[in-house]
Amino acid sequence: MPLDATEAKPAAELDRPRNPQGADLTALLTLFRDSSAIGPVAATGVLLLGLVAFLYFAKAFLLPAILAVLFSFLLKPVVRGLRHLRIPNAIGAAIAVAMFISVTGTALYTVNQPAKVWLSKTPESLNKLERKARELLQEAERFIRRGRQVEETDRPVSATKNVLADVQLVSVANTVLSYTTSFLAGTLELLVLLYFLLAAGDGMLQRLVRVLPRLRDKQEAVAIVHQLERTVSRYLATVTIINAGHGLAVGFAAYWIGLPNPGLWGVMAFLLNFIPYFGPLTGAIILTLAGFLEFDSLGRALAPALAYLAVHTVESNFITPTVLGRRLTLNPIMIFLALMFWTWLWGVPGALLATPLLMTFKILCDHIKPLAWVGEFLSG
Numbered sequence: 001m002p003l004d005a006t007e008a009k010p011a012a013e014l015d016r017p018r019n020p021q022g023a024d025l026t027a028l029l030t031l032f033r034d035s036s037a038i039g040p041v042a043a044t045g046v047l048l049l050g051l052v053a054f055l056y057f058a059k060a061f062l063l064p065a066i067l068a069v070l071f072s073f074l075l076k077p078v079v080r081g082l083r084h085l086r087i088p089n090a091i092g093a094a095i096a097v098a099m100f101i102s103v104t105g106t107a108l109y110t111v112n113q114p115a116k117v118w119l120s121k122t123p124e125s126l127n128k129l130e131r132k133a134r135e136l137l138q139e140a141e142r143f144i145r146r147g148r149q150v151e152e153t154d155r156p157v158s159a160t161k162n163v164l165a166d167v168q169l170v171s172v173a174n175t176v177l178s179y180t181t182s183f184l185a186g187t188l189e190l191l192v193l194l195y196f197l198l199a200a201g202d203g204m205l206q207r208l209v210r211v212l213p214r215l216r217d218k219q220e221a222v223a224i225v226h227q228l229e230r231t232v233s234r235y236l237a238t239v240t241i242i243n244a245g246h247g248l249a250v251g252f253a254a255y256w257i258g259l260p261n262p263g264l265w266g267v268m269a270f271l272l273n274f275i276p277y278f279g280p281l282t283g284a285i286i287l288t289l290a291g292f293l294e295f296d297s298l299g300r301a302l303a304p305a306l307a308y309l310a311v312h313t314v315e316s317n318f319i320t321p322t323v324l325g326r327r328l329t330l331n332p333i334m335i336f337l338a339l340m341f342w343t344w345l346w347g348v349p350g351a352l353l354a355t356p357l358l359m360t361f362k363i364l365c366d367h368i369k370p371l372a373w374v375g376e377f378l379s380g
Contacts, residue, residue, distance in 0.1 A: 060182065064187075064189040066353060067353075070232070070236065070360075071194050072198055074233055075099075078095075078099070089200070092198070093195050096198055097198065101191070107270075111263065111264045111268075114261035114263065114264035205225050220367075224364070227367060228364065231359075232360055238323055239274070242315065243271075243273040246270065246273050247267060247273070248266060250266050250283075250311055251269070254287075257300070259290060260294065265304070268283060273312070275351045276336070276339055277336060283312075287304040330359065330379070334377075335355060338354045338357070339351060342357065358378065362375050365378065
C-alpha cells in the first residue's frame with residue numbers, strides 16, 4: 001500500500017543530513033525572541049549592575065556606616081550588661097565607645113614606634129634585600145653549573161637607586177597624607193554613628209515594627225533582627241578573640257626566635273587574620289622579608305615565616321572550626337569569591353569586611369524562606 005504524504009514526509013526528513021548546532025541555535029534564538037522572561041531577567045541584570053556601581057561610588061558613605069553597624073553588633077552586649085546595672089543606654093553607649101577607642105588606640109600606640117623605625121630603615125632594607133637576593137641567585141647559579149667557576153663582582157649600589165628609593169618613599173608619604181583627611185573624617189563619622197546606634201538600643205527596631213502592617217510581619221522582623229544581632233555579635237566576638245590569640249602566639253614566636261619588635265608582628269598577624277587566604281599569605285611574605293633583613297643564616301631567616309604558618313595552620317584547621325561550629329562556618333569557595341569581589345570594589349577595607357558581610361547575608365537568607373536555599377548554599 002503506497003505511503004501518503006503525511007507518512008512520506010518523516011521518511012524524507014530522516015534521509016536529510018542533520019545539523020544539530022544549527023537546530024540548537026535556532027531554538028535558542030526562538031526562545032529569546034518569544035520568551036516573556038527576557039524582560040525581567042534584563043531588568044534584574046541592570047539592577048545588579050546599578051547596585052555594584054552604587055556600592056563603588058558610595059564607598060565614602062557606606063564604609064563608615066557598615067563598620068558602625070558591625071561594631072554595634074559587637075558592643076551591644078556590653079551596653080545591655082551595663083543596662084542590667086541600671087546604667088542608661090546613653091551612658092552605657094559612651095562607656096562602650098570609650099572602651100573601643102581605648103583598645104584601638106592602645107594597639108595603634110603599640111605598633112606606632114616600631115612601624116616608624118621600620119619605615120625609616122626602608123631604603124637601607126631595600127639595598128640589603130637586593131644584596132641578599134643577588135647572593136642567593138649567585139649561589140643558585142653555582143649550584144646549577146656545578147664545577148664551573150663563575151667570577152662575578154657585585155655591582156655597587158649606585159646613588160641613582162638610593163635616589164629612586166627616596167622618591168618612592170616621598171610618593172608613598174604623599175599618598176598617605178592625601179588620604180589622612182578622609183580617613184579622619186570617616187573615623188569621626190564611624191564613632192558618632194556607633195554611639196547613636198548603641199544609645200538608641202531597641203528604638204530603631206520598635207520604629208520598624210510600627211511601620212509593618214501585619215502582626216505576623218512584626219513578629220518575624222523582631223525575630224530576624226534579634227537573631228542577626230546575636231549571631232553576628234557572637235561571630236565577630238569569637239573571631240576577634242581567636243585572632244587575638246593568633247597574634248599573641250605569633251608575637252611570642254617572634255620574641256623566641258629573636259626577631260625585633262615582636263609586638264608589631266603580633267598586631268600585624270591579628271589584623272591580617274581577618275582577611276582569609278590573602279592575609280596569611282601576606283603575613284608569611286612580610287615575615288620572610290623581615291627574617292632575611294635581620295638574620296644572616298637561611299634557617300633563622302625562614303624561621304619567623306615558618307612559625308607564623310605553623311600557628312595559622314593550627315588555628316585555621318583545628319581551633320576556628322571547633323569553636324565556631326558548622327552553623328557559623330561558610331563555604332570556602334563563596335568566601336574566596338566574596339573576598340575577590342569586595343577587594344576589587346573597596347580595596348583593603350573591603351577585604352576586611354568580606355567575611356562579616358557574607359556571614360550577615362547568610363543569616364538573612366536563613367530567615368527569609370524564599371532565600372533559604374541561598375543560605376544553605378553559603379554554608380560550609
